[in-house]
Amino acid sequence: MSRAHASATAAAFVAGAVFAIGLVLAGMTQPTKVLAFLDVGGAWDPTLAFVMGGAVLAHLAGLRLVAGRGAPLFADAFARPTRTDLDLRLLAGAAIFGVGWGLAGYCPGPALTSLGSGGTDALVFVGAATVGMLLERAARRSPVSP
Amino acid sequence: MLSTYLIALGGGALIGLAATALWLGLGRVAGISSIWGELLVGDAAGRTWRLAFVAGMLVAGVAAAMIAPAALTASPPPLAGVAVAGLLVGFGTRLGSGCTSGHGVCGLSRLSVRSLAAVMTFMLTGGVTVAVVRLAGGWS
Numbered sequence: 661m662s663r664a665h666a667s668a669t670a671a672a673f674v675a676g677a678v679f680a681i682g683l684v685l686a687g688m689t690q691p692t693k694v695l696a697f698l699d700v701g702g703a704w705d706p707t708l709a710f711v712m713g714g715a716v717l718a719h720l721a722g723l724r725l726v727a728g729r730g731a732p733l734f735a736d737a738f739a740r741p742t743r744t745d746l747d748l749r750l751l752a753g754a755a756i757f758g759v760g761w762g763l764a765g766y767c768p769g770p771a772l773t774s775l776g777s778g779g780t781d782a783l784v785f786v787g788a789a790t791v792g793m794l795l796e797r798a799a800r801r802s803p804v805s806p
Numbered sequence: 807m808l809s810t811y812l813i814a815l816g817g818g819a820l821i822g823l824a825a826t827a828l829w830l831g832l833g834r835v836a837g838i839s840s841i842w843g844e845l846l847v848g849d850a851a852g853r854t855w856r857l858a859f860v861a862g863m864l865v866a867g868v869a870a871a872m873i874a875p876a877a878l879t880a881s882p883p884p885l886a887g888v889a890v891a892g893l894l895v896g897f898g899t900r901l902g903s904g905c906t907s908g909h910g911v912c913g914l915s916r917l918s919v920r921s922l923a924a925v926m927t928f929m930l931t932g933g934v935t936v937a938v939v940r941l942a943g944g945w946s
Contacts, residue, residue: 665854671831672855676862679824679836679907684870684877686817691881698929698936707814712910714818715825719915722826732833739833741916746923753902754909758928760894762935764881767906768899769838771892772860776867777878784885785892792896793843 668734680773686711689774691765698762825912828859837908838863839899882945902928 687693687707696705731737761767766774766785774782825836832855845856871878881888899905902924904913909928913921939945 668832669854669858671827672834672858673862673865675824675828675831675836676859677866678820678827678862679838679859680863680866681870682817682820682822682824684817684866684874685820686814687877688817689867689870689878692879695882695936698932699940700933701937702940707810710811710814711818711821712914714815715821715911716818716914718819718822719825719911720822722822723829723915726826726830729830732829733831735831735833737833738829739835741835741913741918743920744918746920750902750920750924751927753898753900754924754927755902755931756894756898757902757905758898758931758933759935760891760896760898761906761928762932763894763939764883764888764891766881766888766891767838767895768842769863769905769907771895772838772842772863773867773870774878775864776869777871777875779878779880781881781885781888784888785881785895788889788892789896789899790842790846792893792898793839793846793900794896795893796897796900797843797847 664734671734679769680776682715683770683773686714688767688770689777691770694765694767694770695762698765821907821911822915825907825915835908835912837904837912839896839905840903840908843896843900884945887945898928 683689688711693705694708696703697708764785768789771782771785771789775786828834828836834855841856841859844852845860867878883891904921904924909921909924914925
């Protein structure tokens with residue numbers, strides 16, 4: 661393993677750990693709290709709006725600081741998202757994700773982090789989401805797919 | 807309570823900091839569903855950093871569960887419901903190219919119109935789903 665490669669791996673590990681600590685502090689690993697945030701017409705808990713606000717503000721500022729760089733520290737190039745079009749796949753996928761999120765209160769990051777609790781529900785969720793991801797890939801590759 | 811909001815803001819800021827670290831270090835977007843999904847089927851070259859990122863999340867999750875077990879609670883529906891939710895989240899995030907982190911945190915920070923449309927869509931269907939569950943009597 662080259663030095664840059666080892667540094668990249670270490671940086672990814674630290675980023676993942678800090679990301680997860682942020683999720684826990686933010687209350688995202690408490691599905692009932694997440695569901696209460698989505699329950700605007702019921703006993704609405706607005707706390708998670710501050711989580712999104714804090715995350716976007718910090719990342720917005722971070723991206724500006726990094727913007728002048730030609731390349732990342734431990735890789736050859738920035739993998740910059742380039743698409744700008746709105747298509748059915750994007751909106752249908754987001755809609756389906758939202759229904760699942762509203763059912764259990766888990767989105768992918770908090771679900772992976774919650775595996776640390778050893779809870780059966782997190783394990784079942786992560787297993788089922790993995791199956792869902794593989795099903796999407798199978799559907800995408802099948803000849804009848806649009 | 808004010809401190810609740812401040813902690814939420816701080817937790818969010820850590821998430822944004824971690825996303826910035828991954829961008830500065832590796833030039834990668836911190837979208838968890840993409841990292842997870844590409845880990846399953848993606849190219850071998852991109853597997854190491856994705857594994858390291860997920861390992862970091864898991865180690866932090868284990869540590870958090872030991873230090874503050876009350877911060878990691880169970881999902882309210884019965885396990886069959888949790889499984890259905892997981893299927894939808896896995897399928898939907900891959901179809902829609904992202905989740906709360908990729909479209910929410912990272913996409914909104916990039917002022918991406920695609921991500922804004924995705925966020926508004928999943929907030930809407932998430933909110934409707936919660937309302938339907940509540941009107942049907944809730945999970946308990």
